[in-house]
Amino acid sequence: MIIPTRKDVMQKAANQGYKIAAVMPIHYPRAILRACGFHPMEVWGPPFINNREGTQHFPEYTCDIVQKAAYFLTQEHAASIDVILIPHTCDSLQGMASIFMDFIKPKQPVLKIYHPRSHRASDVIYLEKEIKVLTGKLSEISGIKPTDNDILAVMEIENEANRIFADIAQRREDFAVTDRTFYTFLRSREYLFAEQFIELSREMPTGKADLKGPGLMISGIVPEPMDLFDQINRFGAHVVIDDLACCSRRIYQAFNGDNPYKCLAQQLTSMPPDTTLSAPYKSRFEYLKGQVRKSGARGVLVYNVKFCEPELFYVPLFEKAMKEEGCPLLFIEGEMSTVIPGQVLNRINAFVEVLS
Amino acid sequence: MNYANMFNYHIMSPVVGKAVLRYQRWQYENKIRRSMQKNNDKLLSPPLLSTARMSEMLANNYFQGRYTEGVKKVAWFSSGCPIEILQALDFFIYTPDNHGAMCGAKRVAVEYCEEAESHGYSRDICSYARTDIGSFLLKKTPIGKIPKPDIIVVCSNICQTIIHWYQAMGVYYNAPVFIIDTPFVYDKAEEHQIAYVKAQLEELIPVAERIAGKKMSYRRLQEICRAGKECSNLWMEVLLRAKHRPAPITGFDAFILMGPVVAMRGEKESLAFYEMVLREIDERINNGVAAIKTEKYRILWDNLPIWYRINWLSKTLAAHGIAAVISNYAYQWAEPALFMNADNPIEGMAQAYTHTILNRSTGYKLQHMKQMVDDFRLDGVLLHSDRSCKPYSLGQIDQRMKLIHDMGISGLILECDHNDSRVFSEEQVSNRIKAFAEMLG
Ligand code: SF4
Ligand code: SF4
Numbered sequence: 001m002i003i004p005t006r007k008d009v010m011q012k013a014a015n016q017g018y019k020i021a022a023v024m025p026i027h028y029p030r031a032i033l034r035a036c037g038f039h040p041m042e043v044w045g046p047p048f049i050n051n052r053e054g055t056q057h058f059p060e061y062t063c064d065i066v067q068k069a070a071y072f073l074t075q076e077h078a079a080s081i082d083v084i085l086i087p088h089t090c091d092s093l094q095g096m097a098s099i100f101m102d103f104i105k106p107k108q109p110v111l112k113i114y115h116p117r118s119h120r121a122s123d124v125i126y127l128e129k130e131i132k133v134l135t136g137k138l139s140e141i142s143g144i145k146p147t148d149n150d151i152l153a154v155m156e157i158e159n160e161a162n163r164i165f166a167d168i169a170q171r172r173e174d175f176a177v178t179d180r181t182f183y184t185f186l187r188s189r190e191y192l193f194a195e196q197f198i199e200l201s202r203e204m205p206t207g208k209a210d211l212k213g214p215g216l217m218i219s220g221i222v223p224e225p226m227d228l229f230d231q232i233n234r235f236g237a238h239v240v241i242d243d244l245a246c247c248s249r250r251i252y253q254a255f256n257g258d259n260p261y262k263c264l265a266q267q268l269t270s271m272p273p274d275t276t277l278s279a280p281y282k283s284r285f286e287y288l289k290g291q292v293r294k295s296g297a298r299g300v301l302v303y304n305v306k307f308c309e310p311e312l313f314y315v316p317l318f319e320k321a322m323k324e325e326g327c328p329l330l331f332i333e334g335e336m337s338t339v340i341p342g343q344v345l346n347r348i349n350a351f352v353e354v355l356s
Numbered sequence: 357m358n359y360a361n362m363f364n365y366h367i368m369s370p371v372v373g374k375a376v377l378r379y380q381r382w383q384y385e386n387k388i389r390r391s392m393q394k395n396n397d398k399l400l401s402p403p404l405l406s407t408a409r410m411s412e413m414l415a416n417n418y419f420q421g422r423y424t425e426g427v428k429k430v431a432w433f434s435s436g437c438p439i440e441i442l443q444a445l446d447f448f449i450y451t452p453d454n455h456g457a458m459c460g461a462k463r464v465a466v467e468y469c470e471e472a473e474s475h476g477y478s479r480d481i482c483s484y485a486r487t488d489i490g491s492f493l494l495k496k497t498p499i500g501k502i503p504k505p506d507i508i509v510v511c512s513n514i515c516q517t518i519i520h521w522y523q524a525m526g527v528y529y530n531a532p533v534f535i536i537d538t539p540f541v542y543d544k545a546e547e548h549q550i551a552y553v554k555a556q557l558e559e560l561i562p563v564a565e566r567i568a569g570k571k572m573s574y575r576r577l578q579e580i581c582r583a584g585k586e587c588s589n590l591w592m593e594v595l596l597r598a599k600h601r602p603a604p605i606t607g608f609d610a611f612i613l614m615g616p617v618v619a620m621r622g623e624k625e626s627l628a629f630y631e632m633v634l635r636e637i638d639e640r641i642n643n644g645v646a647a648i649k650t651e652k653y654r655i656l657w658d659n660l661p662i663w664y665r666i667n668w669l670s671k672t673l674a675a676h677g678i679a680a681v682i683s684n685y686a687y688q689w690a691e692p693a694l695f696m697n698a699d700n701p702i703e704g705m706a707q708a709y710t711h712t713i714l715n716r717s718t719g720y721k722l723q724h725m726k727q728m729v730d731d732f733r734l735d736g737v738l739l740h741s742d743r744s745c746k747p748y749s750l751g752q753i754d755q756r757m758k759l760i761h762d763m764g765i766s767g768l769i770l771e772c773d774h775n776d777s778r779v780f781s782e783e784q785v786s787n788r789i790k791a792f793a794e795m796l797g
Contacts, residue, residue, distance in 0.1 A: 057753055061743050091516050094540050095750025101542060102719030103754035114539040117512060117519065122555035129548035278519040278535065281527050307480050313520035316476030317527060
């Protein structure tokens with residue numbers, strides 16, 4: 001299975017006449033971008049940016065995703081990006097969107113989408129309109145005004161990719177690949193065309209995975225560097241299920257109807273309970289307990305990006321909930337980089353030993 | 357029905373409690389009067405006499421709060437939250453943010469934060485949240501007893517963090533949490549955003565009615581909105597008096613005096629209180645009394661106060677001739693005055709609570725600061741980069757640059773924390789302020 005690189009995908013997008021949208025985490029109406037002539041490429045850091053140039057605009061107590069992305073998106077190589085979309089995921093991304101619009105003012109237009117958080121009926125009504133506003137702005141930039149049918153057609157293919165994503169994410173043990181390959185595949189949804197992702201999914205080797213030692217649930221925003229999975233395997237454990245913002249928290253259901261905006265609003269308010277959407281604690285922990293039971297996970301590894309408040313708030317009660325389930329939790333926090341510090345590895349190793 | 361609490365709430369608190377608190381106020385006022393007579397502080401004028409009245413009001417409120425169980429339904433509110441619907445339903449209102457601030461000012465916050473941290477709460481999360489959670493876990497509070505919530509209402513118009521914090525409290529107290537979500541205003545609030553907030557306020561009414569066990573009177577809601585607007589107006593008047601040179605009050609005084617407008621706006625005694633504050637300030641103006649006797653440079657304080665060092669900061673700044681005459685944080689509770697509308701309370705509330713300064717873009721905040729620089733004839737801006745309050749602190753680096761460049765004034769970023777004194781270095785802050793004073797000169 002060869003996963004196309006971001007560069008390949010950008011080339012393909014250009015060849016097909018798509019503009020490029022750089023999209024910050026986590027939730028956004030992918031089909032709308034596509035229907036308006038944009039191909040979304042998500043920006044989760046990226047981890048290889050080592051310097052802290054972002055601190056020119058952000059205090060050092062801002063998370064690495066924001067710091068690194070702020071630097072990355074303002075460099076020469078970002079010239080091929082046509083629009084930047086910043087969903088309102090947290091206070092830090094709110095700040096980033098605002099600073100980009102008001103002060104950094106990159107050459108590309110910066111758009112936002114505000115996710116509702118009341119967890120009541122009015123959320124869908126609001127989000128439907130918010131998506132319409134976003135569509136209008138994207139159309140202004142690309143000159144493409146999609147009809148409802150155009151959007152519904154794109155949704156069909158995106159929903160198929162979503163379905164496959166959800167199915168595979170929930171069946172780790174049925175794929176004969178390493179954890180790293182498994183999650184690299186899932187994460188390719190961050191930048192592949194839906195069609196490419198569907199195609200690639202057919203190449204995922206099925207059969208019993210060679211999974212040794214205790215199974216873990218991995219939770220957090222993003223598992224960077226991906227070497228984390230190799231290290232977990234090296235210590236004699238494996239991942240059976242995830243609660244990652246970049247993976248299983250993006251299991252989107254399909255909603256049918258004539259109004260694509262409403263369907264998308266329903267979709268984007270019915271994901272698994274996510275910290276960044278201020279999910280009620282009880283429903284989040286009930287959901288996670290269910291995931292642990294279903295997957296047989298023996299421990300939880302929370303791998304947090306330093307300064308990520310949405311995650312940090314949930315951790316103590318998450319740990320308590322898991323204890324009730326007889327499932328210990330290890331909380332690890334660090335800066336995003338290409339290497340995992342030795343101290344972190346030692347803690348993971350010790351955790352696996354205890355579970356074994 | 358809890359008869360002991362009924363007795364304490366209706367008899368003890370208004371009669372005995374009030375008498376004791378009045379006596380304490382009288383003692384405090386005498387102390388202030390004595391220092392007015394001596395007038396021997398070279399840097400600061402004594403506090404306003406109204407400060408004693410405010411302490412009495414808040415203490416009385418907390419005192420009553422001890423006996424609410426079985427007597428009155430209790431609503432917890434975040435500080436920027438629409439308070440009016442629950443006031444109209446006669447809930448006893450308790451504001452955890454105020455409690456957090458008080459713990460900071462009384463310097464017990466670190467003990468509480470450490471307790472929260474020992475339960476797994478990170479030092480990187482808001483120190484108000486840690487203070488409050490720690491206070492619960494330790495079962496300790498400077499106010500005697502925290503009233504148990506029947507409902508927790510939290511609004512995202514100051515940050516998203518506060519939702520996480522209040523939801524955690526909802527778990528600890530096993531209380532329902534009602535979120536009022538106010539979309540962030542990047543440019544201007546869009547129609548559908550206001551419609552969303554209105555819909556949520558309407559959703560709150562039946563939920564609150566069910567808990568209160570009674571129907572809300574629309575007329576009462578209108579009265580409260582009217583009084584709330586008046587209270588915010590008075591608060592704005594108080595703050596605007598600092599335009600006078602020398603300033604009769606400072607932004608730091610405002611931090612101390614803002615308790616009632618945050619937690620008790622819309623109540624008659626809050627209106628009477630701010631009228632009293634205004635009279636006292638006007639007296640100061642007539643008698644040429646400056647809050648900072650050494651006032652030479654006038655600055656804006658941006659962001660939350662550093663609660664545990666307010667007095668020290670006042671003195672340290674004053675020693676360099678600097679008066680922090682206005683704070684945009686305290687101004688936040690003056691803003692509802694611009695939008696509240698008793699004729700259309702739900703629309704007015706939706707507008708007012710969506711347009712709070714903390715719910716608006718970094719560019720808007722800059723414009724707001726620039727306006728203050730002009731209106732209050734300021735020489736500089738001191739931006740408190742608050743480690744555990746990201747929503748307010750993001751943007752300050754660019755705002756400072758713009759203020760220096762566009763307005764030709766000085767700007768200093770001071771990295772501290774509103775409640776966690778462990779990140780405060782007296783020596784470092786003194787040196788930075790000294791350097792700032794040199795820039796101003
Ligand atoms: S890591 Fe956390 S704080 Fe940073 S952008 Fe993601 S959700 Fe926001
Ligand atoms: S993060 Fe800031 S705005 Fe939010 S509750 Fe804490 S101090 Fe207040």
